[in-house]
Amino acid sequence: MPAPKLSRIAVLAAKDWSLFWSDRRAAFLCFLVPVLLASAFGIIFDRPQSTGTAVKLPLLLVVESESPYVDQLAQAVVACDRVDARIVSRAEALTLVAERSPGVAVVLPKSFETLATWTPGRAGDRPRMELLHNPLCTMEAQWAEGVVTEVVLRCIAKAQLGPLVSDTDTALTLPFQSESTAIHGDTQTEFNPYSHSFCGMTLQYLLFWGMESGLLLLRERNRSLWQRMRSAPVSLTEILFAKALATATIALLLIGFTFLMGNLIFGVTVNGSVFGFVFLAMAISALAAVTGLMVAAVGGTEARARSVCILVILGVSMIGGLWLPSYLLPGWVRELSLAMPTTWAMRGLEGVAWQGRGLIASLPSLAAVAGFTACFLAVAVARLVSNESRRRRGYT
């Protein structure tokens, strides 16, 4: 076949655009769904950091002693401004923790009565504080343990120091202060919790869009449409290039629309390099288009391709930190994620979106996404050319 002609590529790509817009409602949903997904994730994971009020840990307290001292400890825990605690019975705590409402309970046992007469260096069994927690709330359990330990130690220290100092409250003031600062990257811009969800959900949706494009190509190849196209003066290169072009341009439009909605509704902004964002958007769109070609190349039948794709896309989305920030994932998953294009795409997008990174700082992510795209393209084209050659020899 002669060299690809731009006019024919444009005709083929325009056809795919026509097909995309032919069902207006489907096209509208295609733009709406990533915005809805990102908004939902943003709302779920939003933390009121900007309000300045500390987050209180919901906590249940089971008091198994009727002694005034243990009751005094319990009241001190209830009064602590770092937990939202209430006293319940053990049976009630077991039920509520199992239902994760809330997920943690602390049991102050009868043996805590001995703490009233505790002296430093005393030998013998130490009383045992029991932590009941839902399997999904291990972090909250550690948090509760720390807070309750601090409160109990303060009470003990107060009792011990009482005879020695006139003002125990002043004496028990921590000898140091702590201060937390959020690190935002190159520029000191405020973290927008919706930035993460809009970056992640847009990326995930683009992969699904790439899959749909690949399935369309599979459908065309399995129908007599392909025979007609192949009997026309059009080369396979032109068909594939046009398919990728149409998919990538629609993907680019999807990114633009989703971030525009994110900006208008939740104030999601590009705090870093705008050029970095645009280049990343183009690279990610190309990645989505090549994903489509991969689907068509290795998918086999449409039904088979769809099932495998959903599994792969959800897997790389989860590992790549598109749902939850990657620092929440186990170490081995974080290492594994470096082999995923989604990880680099997410790093790049988040970098320019809320971390305020410049163009130079975005280059590693940009290069990684482009590298993955080139590799996938090489595999997909080699496979599609081989498939076409077999098809021309009569194998289907």
Add this chain to the structure above:
Amino acid sequence: MPLSVRDLVVRYGATTAVDGVSLDVHRGEIVGLLGPNGSGKSSTLAAAAGNLDADSGTVTIDGQSRSQDPCRFAAKVGFVPQDAALYDELSASRNLEFFGQLYGLSGIELDSRVAYALDRARLLERSGDRVGTFSGGMKQRLNMAVALLHDPPLLLLDEPTASLDPASRDALFADLHRLRDDGHAILLTTHHHDEAEYGCDRVVLLNKGKLVASGTIQELTRTPSDGRAVLYGHLGELLPKYVERGLRQRLGPDVELEIIGHRVRLSASGNEQLGRALGLVLAEGMQLDTFRTPPGRLEAVARS
């Protein structure tokens, strides 16, 4: 000569789908590729359309092969697949525009050809409607209109009547006859003898990938001068001589049975006798892959 196929061989692994077929299709004629399922019709057509690579042999259109200039070769062919090869989501006119643009048409020329094609396909009033809402007959008309849009000298149709009702089938052949009269060369595949009889000027009979017979309907269905009823057939398997002898005895002196290789000729003094002879031949286990009679005779034989 628009289409010339010489010694075409197409193999699928160990199976030979087309075995040394040669045929020509001239301007102003309709040639039917006739044969049972698996006889190699569609493979021959696909190779002629340039959709299938032959193991050996040549396919040329106006003296030019696909390997010489694929684009020019493709521009000379209008291929009509068996199923409507159309985008259901797009309108009739958008489908025509798209395929016209693929063949390099644009601007006023494209617009006028699309309008002409819609008019010819009797779809002008539905030009803006989605193809998915069309009936089978309308889709088939549009399917053919797409193939004709770039005005190719050669039209290739794969089982064009497979999904049509009798009225749509008649309309399709009326269109094909008009195109033939306009000077197009047309090659179509069918496994219906009657279609080949009344729709085609020449017929090429294929069986198991081999060309069994070819010629005009008149040549192939020549009636003997003595007015006897005659039937031609093709044997699936060669008969042992003793079976053939026994069969001749049972058929009697009034029925002539001629077997040369796989080719069979059966003639009798009238349709009634021929029908009885055919029944006897089939009852004896003779495997006739294809059989044909002069136009209209098949029905007469069947009735008798």
